[in-house]
Amino acid sequence: MRLERASAKAVKYAIMNWHYSKAVPSVSLGFSVFENDVFCGVICYSAGANNNIAKAFGLNQGSVIELVRVALNGKQSTTSKALSLSLKLIKKKAPSVKLIVSYADPMQRHIGTLYQASNWVFIGKSQAQREVINPKTGQIMHKRTANAKYGTIKGLQKSEVLWKYKYIYPIDKSLIPMCKQLAKPYPKK
Numbered sequence: 001m002r003l004e005r006a007s008a009k010a011v012k013y014a015i016m017n018w019h020y021s022k023a024v025p026s027v028s029l030g031f032s033v034f035e036n037d038v039f040c041g042v043i044c045y046s047a048g049a050n051n052n053i054a055k056a057f058g059l060n061q062g063s064v065i066e067l068v069r070v071a072l073n074g075k076q077s078t079t080s081k082a083l084s085l086s087l088k089l090i091k092k093k094a095p096s097v098k099l100i101v102s103y104a105d106p107m108q109r110h111i112g113t114l115y116q117a118s119n120w121v122f123i124g125k126s127q128a129q130r131e132v133i134n135p136k137t138g139q140i141m142h143k144r145t146a147n148a149k150y151g152t153i154k155g156l157q158k159s160e161v162l163w164k165y166k167y168i169y170p171i172d173k174s175l176i177p178m179c180k181q182l183a184k185p186y187p188k189k
């Protein structure tokens with residue numbers, strides 16, 4: 001298995017074809033995954049949608065990033081290995097990053113199995129928020145996505161209040177004690 005920096009074209013293709021959201025977020029660092037020289041998809045990171053993502057951990061903005069998409073086609077030998085390789089590349093390509101945050105969406109029947117298999121730390125549920133419903137597809141979409149797409153969220157139907165499972169992964173090993181302190185038992189299906 002091999003990972004390399006992903007082009008914007010590869011990111012868009014993989015997300016539009018293999019990720020349930022079909023929504024391409026802002027990506028600051030993306031990796032294309034190859035198995036036997038066959039393109040398997042992308043793993044993408046960004047500063048995240050939360051402008052205060054680092055504050056909850058007592059860290060500076062920019063030292064915490066979010067894993068925003070794992071968009072793979074299933075041709076890779078293991079997804080957890082691809083994720084592990086991407087985390088090693090984060091250490092090299094983004095040395096200021098100390099912690100990674102990610103979310104598992106229970107509305108998609110996800111509990112974070114990939115994160116659990118990769119030894120991420122489960123820290124509970126995210127703060128609940130109300131999203132909006134895409135008028136064309138009926139799918140729930142983030143308010144920022146809707147605002148960017150339609151220029152406003154006024155008039156759009158609001159969804160029920162949603163939350164997600166929240167996981168963290170310390171890149172900087174000095175954060176392991178904090179992570180252990182925040183750790184909760186993994187959710188089960």
